[in-house]
Every structure is written in C-alpha cells, then in structure tokens.
Amino acid sequence: MNLSLSSTFRIIGIVLAVVSMSMIPSIIVSFIYDDSDVYIPFLLTMLISCAIGILLMLLCHRQDLQLKVRDGFLIVTLCWFISAALGAMPFVVTDSIPHFADAFFESCSGFSTTGSTVLAQPELLPKGVLFWRSFTHWIGGMGILIFAIALMPSLGISGQNIAVSEAPGPSLDKVTPKMTDTAKSLYTIYLLFTIVETIMLMSGGMSLYDSLITTFGSVGTGGLSNYSDSIGHFDSTYLRMVVTAFMFLCGVNFNLYYMSMKQGIKVLFKDSEFRVYFMIFAVSSLFIFACLLISGNYSSAGSAMSDSLFQVSSILTTTGFITADYETWPVVCQIVLLMLMFVGGCSSSTGGGLKVIRIIVLFKLIRRGIATRLHPNVVESVKLNGENLSTDTVSAIVSHTFLYIVMVFFGAFIISFENADLATCFSSVITCIGNVGPGFGAVGAVDNFGWMSDLSLYTLSVYMLAGRLELYTLFIILTPRFWNPNR
Numbered sequence: 001m002n003l004s005l006s007s008t009f010r011i012i013g014i015v016l017a018v019v020s021m022s023m024i025p026s027i028i029v030s031f032i033y034d035d036s037d038v039y040i041p042f043l044l045t046m047l048i049s050c051a052i053g054i055l056l057m058l059l060c061h062r063q064d065l066q067l068k069v070r071d072g073f074l075i076v077t078l079c080w081f082i083s084a085a086l087g088a089m090p091f092v093v094t095d096s097i098p099h100f101a102d103a104f105f106e107s108c109s110g111f112s113t114t115g116s117t118v119l120a121q122p123e124l125l126p127k128g129v130l131f132w133r134s135f136t137h138w139i140g141g142m143g144i145l146i147f148a149i150a151l152m153p154s155l156g157i158s159g160q161n162i163a164v165s166e167a168p169g170p171s172l173d174k175v176t177p178k179m180t181d182t183a184k185s186l187y188t189i190y191l192l193f194t195i196v197e198t199i200m201l202m203s204g205g206m207s208l209y210d211s212l213i214t215t216f217g218s219v220g221t222g223g224l225s226n227y228s229d230s231i232g233h234f235d236s237t238y239l240r241m242v243v244t245a246f247m248f249l250c251g252v253n254f255n256l257y258y259m260s261m262k263q264g265i266k267v268l269f270k271d272s273e274f275r276v277y278f279m280i281f282a283v284s285s286l287f288i289f290a291c292l293l294i295s296g297n298y299s300s301a302g303s304a305m306s307d308s309l310f311q312v313s314s315i316l317t318t319t320g321f322i323t324a325d326y327e328t329w330p331v332v333c334q335i336v337l338l339m340l341m342f343v344g345g346c347s348s349s350t351g352g353g354l355k356v357i358r359i360i361v362l363f364k365l366i367r368r369g370i371a372t373r374l375h376p377n378v379v380e381s382v383k384l385n386g387e388n389l390s391t392d393t394v395s396a397i398v399s400h401t402f403l404y405i406v407m408v409f410f411g412a413f414i415i416s417f418e419n420a421d422l423a424t425c426f427s428s429v430i431t432c433i434g435n436v437g438p439g440f441g442a443v444g445a446v447d448n449f450g451w452m453s454d455l456s457l458y459t460l461s462v463y464m465l466a467g468r469l470e471l472y473t474l475f476i477i478l479t480p481r482f483w484n485p486n487r
Helices: 005-021 024-032 036-059 069-093 100-111 127-142 144-151 160-166 179-203 208-219 237-250 254-263 266-270 272-295 301-316 331-343 356-374 391-418 422-433 454-468 472-476
Strands: none
Touching: 005 036, 005 069, 024 036, 024 127, 036 069, 036 127, 069 100, 069 127, 069 454, 069 472, 100 127, 100 454, 127 179, 127 208, 179 208, 179 237, 179 254, 208 237, 237 301, 254 266, 266 272, 272 301, 272 331, 272 356, 301 331, 331 422, 356 391, 391 422, 391 454, 391 472, 422 454, 454 472
C-alpha cells in the first residue's frame, strides 16, 4: 500500500490526546457551575479517549521515513473524522444531545467552524456542554493538526505534507523555515486575537463566559452561540461592532499578519486578495445598507448600517452569527448574501467558502478568455500579486470550483428527499460545504437543522468536513489510485 501506517496511527494518537485534553476547560466550567451530571461523564470521556491516544502513541513509537503527500491526505482525513466523532461524545454521554446523528452533526459543525445547529434553544444546555460546543470552533479554526504540530515539535516526523493537506485555503505558505515554527507563529497570532477580543467584549458588559464563547465563534469564524437569537441577544452596538471587526480580521490570510509584523502594515494592502476581500465587504455592506433604508425595513440609519456591516462580515467570513432575520430583508439583499456564501474568506484564514483568491483567478480567466477571442494570437498569462500562476495552479482552481458546484447539486438532490423547498435544499448544502452556518428557507437565520433525517444530517456532516478539507483531501482517499501500491 506504500503508506507509513505506524506514523499515521502515532499521529492519530497524538491528535486524540490533544482533542481529549482540550475538554479540560469545559470540565472546569462544569465544575464551577456545580453540574456533576456533566463534568463526571465529561471527565470519563476525556480519560478514556486520552488513554487510547497515548496507547496508540506507545504502540506505534517506531518512526517511519519522512511522510509522503499520500500519508498526509490519509492522516488529515482520518483525524478530522475521528476528532468529530470524539467531539460528539460529550453531547451523548451528558444526554444533552442523546441521538448520535444529531451529536455528530453538531460536533462536525463545531470543528469545521460551520455553525449550523440542530438545537432550537441552545441556552437550555448545561454551561460546560455549551462551552465545549463553542471551543471546538477555536480548535478547528486554525486546524487540529496545525495545533498538534505547534505543540509537538518532538514528533520526529516532517509536518509539511500534513500541514499542506490540513491548510484552510488553497495553500499554506511557510512564513518561517521550519513547519513547526510556522505553526507556532500562526497560533500565537490566533491566541492574541482571542485574548484581545475577549477583553474588549468584557469591557462592553459581557460576562467572561459569554465573552469566551462569542470570541471562539468569531475568531474561529464558527458562529455557534449560546443563545437562540445569537449576537442579537446582546442589545449593544459596541459589542456588535467588536464582533464585526474580529470576524472580518479573522477572514484575512493569517500569513499576512505575520509578514505585516516583520515588514509593516503595507504588506496587507499590497496583497491583491486582501484588497478584493476588503472591496467585497465594503461594497456589499453599503449596497445592503442602501437597500434597507430605501425599502423602509429600518427607520434608523444607524441600526441599518450596524446590521448590514455585521451580516455581511458574518456571511462573507462564513462565521454565521446573526443580529437580524435577513430573510425579512428585500430579496436583492438575500441574493447578495447568497453570493457571499460562495465567496468566503481569504486563503489560509479561518473562513470557508471558495475563497477570495479563487474568485480572483476565475475572473482573470474570464477576462483572458474574452481577450483571446478578440485577439487569437495574443498570449496572456494569469498573474497574482505580479507573479505568473502556473498552469497546474490555474487548473487546480478551476477543477476545485467545478467539483464544488457538482457537490452542491448532488447534495441538494439528497436533501430533496426531505421534501423541502428548493431554497432549503440548496442553501442547506451551500451553507454546510462553505462552512457558513445559517441558510435560507427551513434552515434560515431563525431556524435550525434539527428537523432533518439521519441521512441528511450525516450527508451534511460529511459536507462540512469536506468543505473544511478543501474537497480534494477527502476525495483523494476515495479513489482506487490512492490505494494502489504500484502508484
């Protein structure tokens, strides 16, 4: 089979241990709120899964040669699905979400930073369970395995091929010579954003508990809230603007932040992806703001601007927080939000969707196609930030986009067996594969996915993880060629 199975199971063991230990803050929260029905089964789950992880590490202590790209794809896919299954266990053992299909969906939504939910009233769940539900955003935002690589420099195994398969975008550039140092640098920035936003939210009147949960959702661009009315629960313009700002910031390529610290803020504005990302955000916000005022949906310009900025930032970055029921807005505003669901955040950010960089390249291809038809003899290359993109890169972007669209239609076909309306069928798939959260119709801003059958929930769970893994990471291991030892 030509796979480094010993190293594969060893890394799976490391990830199991990391995810298990990540339950400790939630157990502490349960203990603080004196909920023994939660922290005791939570603790047992953590100890058992951690023991399994350590056992795998000990049994597979032999280190194989440097991992190949093929190993990276298998490791990443297995680790994400195993982590999601493990993440569902606290919901089941505490009887908070007793049905496994529902619990697995909620866990996938958390780790993939999607924010879709089966819960109509999340505030009824125990505090510790809600904390775990949102903390999975923070773990999944920068990536489970990037997290492991950052914490485990003594792996003795090359992390580059794992990181490339794990990266939340078309590519993960090394900002430092070593992959371990790169992972640490990115997580340092990630942690800094977390601390700053938490402090700013608390200064606006939020409790520490609410601040942490909101921060996990916005920094990880996940969007799961501990209230059924999401951020709309907090009637504060200041709090909404803080969350809006951090959602936008975390939709930016994190590599740019590292480079900005080294070379100055000008690096951000020199990057073509960031400029287009900012332009999409600004133009969409102003357009929706104008439509809301003209339509008479809002009597106050301040409220209209606040909600338009918030919802555009939330949908564009695929966070999924809500301050208003956008399905009551003019249809043209809903169409804009639907388009933003496809676009998503920047490459190597915590956002989902197709990514802004792919949209840029696709439009450049369209422009080149028009030019070559007008002037057949002209040879025009596709450039990004002044550099020519290779044919392989352009081909990969086009094929990924086509696969993305095919997946949307195939998923909508499966969901159609629920006998739901067209908007529900398509938007439920679009929002899951794009890791957005809320959709339209029966899965809209004020609705949830709890009414769906197990088949639909498992399908959408796979779609959430596939979207988080950039589709090909999952599909590659499903091909016969991957398992052919002669290839």
